[in-house]
Amino acid sequence: MIKITFPDGSVREYNEGVTGLQIAESISSRLAQDVLACGVNGDIYDLGRPIMEDASVVLYKWEDEQGKHAFWHTSAHLLAEALQELYPGIQFGIGPAIENGFYYDVDPGEAVIKEADLAVIEAKMAELSAKKEAVVRKEISKSDALKMFGDRHETYKCELISELEDGKITTYTQGEFTDLCRGPHLVNTGAIKAIKLTSVAGAYWRGQENRKMLTRIYGITFPKKKMLDEHLAMMEEAKKRDHRKIGREMELFMFSETVGKGLPMWLPKGTALRLRLEDFLKKIQKRFGYQQVMTPHIGNKMLYVTSGHYAKYGKDSFQPINTPEEGEEYLLKPMNCPHHCEIYKWQPHSYKDLPLRLAEFGTVYRYEQSGELHGLTRVRSFTQDDAHIFCRPDQVKEEFLSVMDIIFIIFKALNFENFEAQISLRDPNNREKYIGSDENWEKAERAIVEACEEKGLKARVELGEAAFYGPKLDFMVRDAIGRKWQLGTIQVDYSLPERFQLEYTGADNQKHRPVMIHRAPFGSMERFVAVLIEHTGGKFPLWLTPDQVAILPISEKFNGYAQELKKYFENIDIRAIVDERNEKIGRKIRDNEMKRIPYMLIVGEKEAAEGQVAVRKQGEGDKGSMKFEDFGKILNEEVQNMINMW
DSSP states (O other), X not given: OEEEXXXXXXXXXXXXXXXXHHHHHHHOHHHHHHOOEEEETTEEEOTTSEEOSOEEEEEEOTTSHHHHHHHHHHHHHHHXXXXXXXXXTOEEOOOOEETTEEEEEEEOTTOOOOGGGHHHHHHHHHHHHTTTOBOEEEEEOHHHHHHHHHHTTOHHHHHHHHTSOTTOEEEEEETTEEEEOOOOOOSBGGGOOEEEEEEEEEEEGGGOTTSOEEEEEEEEEESSHHHHHHHHHHHHHHHHTOHHHHHHHTTOEEOOTTTOXXXXXXXXXXXXXXXXHHHHHHHHHHHXXXXXXXXXXXXXXXXXXXXXXXXXXXXGSOOOEEOSSTTOEEEEOSOSHHHHHHHHHTSOOBGGGOOEEEEEEEEEEOOOOGGGOBTTTBOSEXXXXXXXXXXXXXXXXXXXXXXXXXXXXXXXXXXXXXXXXEEEEOOTTOGGGSOSOHHHHHHHHHHHHHHHHHHTOOEEEEETOSBTTBOEEEEEEEOTTSOEEEEEEEEEESHHXXXXXXXEEOTTSOEEOOEEEEEESSSOHHHHHHHHHHHHTTOOOTTTOSOSEEEEESSGGGHHHHHXXXXXXXXXXXXXXXXXXXXXXXXXXXXXXXXXXXXXXXXXXXXXXXXXXXXXXXXXXXXXXXXXXXXXXXXXHHHHHHHHTO
């Protein structure tokens, strides 16, 4: 018999070799119908995989990310099985589950798979799913795996197998299809009821631009058709909110092939919005005792070798910059942290000097593959709202509480009030992969947990998700249409203070290492603005939006009055534009609605004669006429009320 411990701490005994499905059946038949995968001592298992020793077990359903992962991973195999039947001789690359669905990279040989073919592939997937084929896991030796896939001329699979460690290779078979895979998967394909293949794209094999271009087919599946219908409706709404489309319409940012892929350029309105966000955070940081610093865009290669960033990001960095001095190499900086460590190090510190909080809106550079670039969310240059706190171990909790306060202020000001938090801790069974003493780790982990408890923040705890250098707290927000984005992170780091030999003199007059806390409430300005655009649909809060007021004269006769109003509003810090085009007023209203300007002021003969404006509010229509001075007061009060909430 073996002991199975459940998340609530309860323990049951089962026969050795019991499966996750059998455990679910022993609890309730309903649970057995709903469960999709199980966690065993932190690893994810198929429900049919035997458990051979005492274990902590979690049963995952659709509502859990791990359950969706198993569902979509199996769906990727179902796609591959359908392709194998429809395109004899097709070769397979990789087919993972992703955040929303799955994809498979394939080499169809002489065939070409187009968007028009997806409906036929979907139908074949549905036909195979209806057979409820068992998904069978098998452990296999490296030599047998190479022979199996070699006999089938699966060159991509053989390349992957050649890099694997013998004794840790598994295959999964359903029907006539067998794939090299770690899993986990569903027990059978019957649970996959609703299928939608969403797009076809090109993808270089293993993301390397010098390798063959494969065909990548994306899809998503659900256990119920209603869930698919809801998802497709959400995707239609997402298209309307696409930050690339809205960014063009609102004239916020642009890209130029001449400048280079993945290098965004901020247009005047976008720059004004971004600077307003930066000023907003700077004011908050000043209240919390941060000092602004500025560091170069490049650094000596050895700086990043010392920090470990060259080992981590070297292959994703731009090529080293050679100087006229022989053997001297510089890099465009991939992170700001090493520079801040050097700022800390430039003078001695006492325990009384800590915490030291250094903040910078620092631009960093990483050479993302061109196929992975996407608007502002995946770029090659981006500006982090970076800050690093150097503190004593006994100050970690207090600093965590302060950073959480900053993040909560930001989320409230920008209407990101629907969010989740995750505490990432060490894997207690694999402590050798982490650096730093057990004592420091225990202090830091306890500080994070206690900080969340003090704030009343319900945070999910994930063992084994900590960085090698320390535990962390991440915030995931849900936008207006329910999509989840990671925004805001707080990380504890024992590695960089060690690597850079950072010290402070303690009360005992001995040298000690400070603890380093990394935090970025926005993450990066580019990605944050993209998420904010998609969350708001471009209808930014009044204090932030690039143009607060559009003044629309009904004919050229009233352009002069409109310009006088613009000048007046600018003098009282209201951002206004005048639409002087020779267009009908209806057209002007429609066009400025598209620009998501919060207020439109219609001015004609009556308004010019009486010093008035006819007010329209975005999404609410006509609000009546009033004196322009009264409107100015109302708008400024609206902005001030928002600011007072910070």
